[in-house]
Each structure stands twice: as structure tokens, then as C-alpha cells.
Amino acid sequence: MKSITTHIENKVATLTLNRPDKFNSFNREMAFLLQDALDACEKNSEVRAIIIIGNGKAFCAGQDIGEITDPDIDFGFQQILDDHYNPIVQRIRTIKKPVIAGVNGVAAGAGANIALACDVVIASEAASFIQAFSKIGLIPDSGGTFFLPRLIGFQKASALMMLGDKVTASEAEKMGMVYKVASVETFEEVVHTTALTLANMPTKALGLTKQLLNQSMSNDFNAQLELESKLQIESAQSEDYQEGVSAFVAKRKPEFKGN
Template identity: 65%
Template sequence: MSSNSIELNLENNIAYITLNRSEVFNSFNREMALNLQQVFDDCETNPEVRAIVLTGNGKAFCAGQDLKEVTSPELNPGFKKILEEHYNPIITRIRSIKKPIIAAVNGVAAGAGANIALACDIVVAHEKVSFIQAFSLIGLIPDSAGTFFLPRLIGFQKALALAMLGDKISAEDAEKMGMIYKVTALDDFEKEVGKLAFKLAQMPTLALGKIKEAFNQSLTNNLEQQLALESKLQIEAAQTEDYEEGVAAFIEKRQPKFKGQ
């Protein structure tokens, strides 16, 4: 399945979603934002999908908002619509889908593009990649949950400085400060992403979704609330077929064969 601006390919229970506006460094216009939301919805409801990879076509992951759209009298949807109908729904989908999502950052990730990547569950980038909170450079503030996730990933002081200064951060530095999970060599990037996605797709999908739910709620829960949530989710996880298979495989000293059920 594909559209003009988004490509979707399913392989080995992995949905590969590719932002496909390489001529403008995969910057978002309204069509691409709405298409991406639909593709996420399709992946969420498709039982064949057990892991998702989000990446970009060409030299960039995503350069954020297409500024030609917002400066065009004919095309400009306005910032209220851009945020409430484009970026905010994309972020909420990324966090609510109960399947692991890898951001495979293949090139520069700037503005909303950087923050969409950071909202994903696992971020992998190659050594030539850079991340930029570019908003202040044109008189804006970070959106797409940048002010929410970035300080939680790297700390308040560092995040605030990057948001204000708009510094370009290398993938290596992003890994060191805890912004992303892993940086790879350029030549190994696709192979490493594929290995990671395949591993996730073979794991107990329902349990991974519950792990994601627990971490999401930990961002706002107190200790008592989080302990109660862990109890609830653990009881639910213990009722799955994959739990039974995992225990049986451990006792029988063999590799488990999870089905995502």
C-alpha cells in the first residue's frame, strides 16, 4: 500500500512507513500529515503488523513543516489547523499504538521532524545524521511534543538550551546524551534497523504494548498510581498465550515462538 507522500510496505510482520517527499526533504504538508495518520491507523488495526519502522526517503528523515505551504495564501491551513489536525494527532497515535515503533532516522531530522522521531519508542540513526530544534531560528517554539519529551529524555537545562539556541546535534552526541537509543555506521544502518525490527516483531506483542502503556502513564503518575497500573497490566499479561509460551519455552530450555496473542 502507498500514497503519493507516504509509502507502506509489510514484510515479516514489520510495517515499513516511509515519508516520501524527498524533493523537499520529507517536510510535511497537509496531505502527508493526514496520510501518515491513516497509515498509522491501518497498522494499529492490522493483526499482521507486530512492529513499525518510520523512516524517510532520500537524504532526509524529515525537515519538519513545509514552509512553502504556510507562506502560500492559497494553501496555508494556519497554525491552529496544522497543530490540532496534523502534528498533535500524529504524536498521539505514535504513543497510543500498542505496537513498538522504531524511528529509523536516515538523514537530518529538524523541527517537527526531530520531535516526531523522539516521540517514537526506539530511535536509531546513522553516524551522518543530525537533529535540530530549528523552531527558534524562525521565531517559533518547539511543537510536536518537543517541550514534553526532550526535557524528559536529556534533562531540563540541556533541552531548554537546545530549544532556544537551535544547535545542530550529531547522532553520536544525541546517543551520548540519551536523546536516542543507538547510532550506527552508515553502511550498517539498514541492516541494524532490520535486525531490530525483526526482533521486536518476533516478541510478545501484547506485552510490548503493555510496557509502552506503563511507560506512557509513568510520565504523569505518582508512585502509588504506577504500582497499581503495573499490577493491572501484569495480571492482563499473565493471561496471554504468549506468556504461557514464554514460560513453557523457559522450562523446556528452547526458544519461544510468540504469536502476539
């Protein structure tokens, strides 16, 4: 059984973390397979939105502790971060297509932070988030110290990372950690409907918006205005812009193609 499965339908690729017996915790194979799947989605012009979701009761419990404590394993934390998690979150942020995290259950450690790196996070009522690192004497990784303070504020992020409190889905929504919470019954429908909506939008502009958001993390105000001007000109030269304007004038529904 592959630890990452890919299903493509209606321009949406669903990447499923598929180690349910291990709460979808990452081992080396799974980390590389997710990177490969994201690369394939980026190259596939038929894919215009991506979902990352977990199989079973968990979204992702982070690192498989059994792997790093195995005496026969000859790699350590440096390789795990450099080879596994950093490339995953870097791909999520740089891929020019919207990436939706469908958090179906517990998202712990690196699993939580991979979800938070996505463009849109939709959580099931059954989901929870925990910065579990401090519980075993580690520090947050996988971009958590970058994204979480920006999502919920410095003080709240600091407390959650140090205390390792579990955050319910409703609490996460209230503090701005996730976009939306859905009932267990409607969760998958909400995730796929959101992804399908994004896939049918002008995805070239969405990719440029994503680029702007990435740069806003480090740009000053004037640099951000300059980049907005540059990318607005680029978006105005797209086929999707022409289609959007034509549809608006004709009072019809636009048919965007991501070009």
C-alpha cells in the same frame, strides 16, 4: 508519487516519508497519509512492529514552509497542530505496537520531535537533530517540550530549544536522545533487524509496557505501582506468557504471537 509509502514484510511495516526533494517536510496531504498508515498498521494483525524512516538524504525537515506561506492556503498553525502533528504523535504513543524511528539524515523541527516520540530511535551516523523553531520565531511543538526534557534533562533541552544548535548522531546518543547509532553502511540493516526482533517478541506485553511508560509521565509512585500490578495480571493471562514459560521449561526458543 505518494508522499507516504508502506511496505509490509515479516510482520514489520515500514512507513517511508517520501518527499525527498523537499527533505521529507510535511504538507497537509503527507500528514494525513501518515496518520492513515499508522491506523492501518494498528488494525492489521499481521503487523507487529512499525518503522518510520525517510527517503533520501533527510529523515524529515519538519513543516513545509512553502505550504504555510502560500497565500492560497486557508488554514493556519492551529489547524496544522490540531490536524497534522498532534494526531501523529498521539498515534505513535497509543498504538499498541513498537514504533521504531530510523533517522537516516537530518531531523529538524517537527521531524525531530516525531522521531523522539517513537519507542526506539536508531540514527545513522549521517543523521542530525535540530530544534529549528527558534530560528524563525516559533516555539517547539509536536510533543517536543514534553519528550526532550525527559530524555536528556531540563537544562540541556532548554538550551537546545532556545539556541537551535544542531546535534550530531553521536552527540544525541551520548546525551540519551537516541537508543543507538549505526554506520551509514549498516544503518538500514540495524533498523530492520531491531524491528524484526521486536516483531517476534511478546508484543502484547510490549504494548502494555508502552502504556505503563506513557502513564509514568504523569502518575505518582503509588499510582504507577498500582497500574503495574493491574497490567502484570493482564500480561500473565496472555498466550504469550504461557508460551514463554513453556519454552523456558522445555529449553526451546519461544514462538510468540502477540496474543
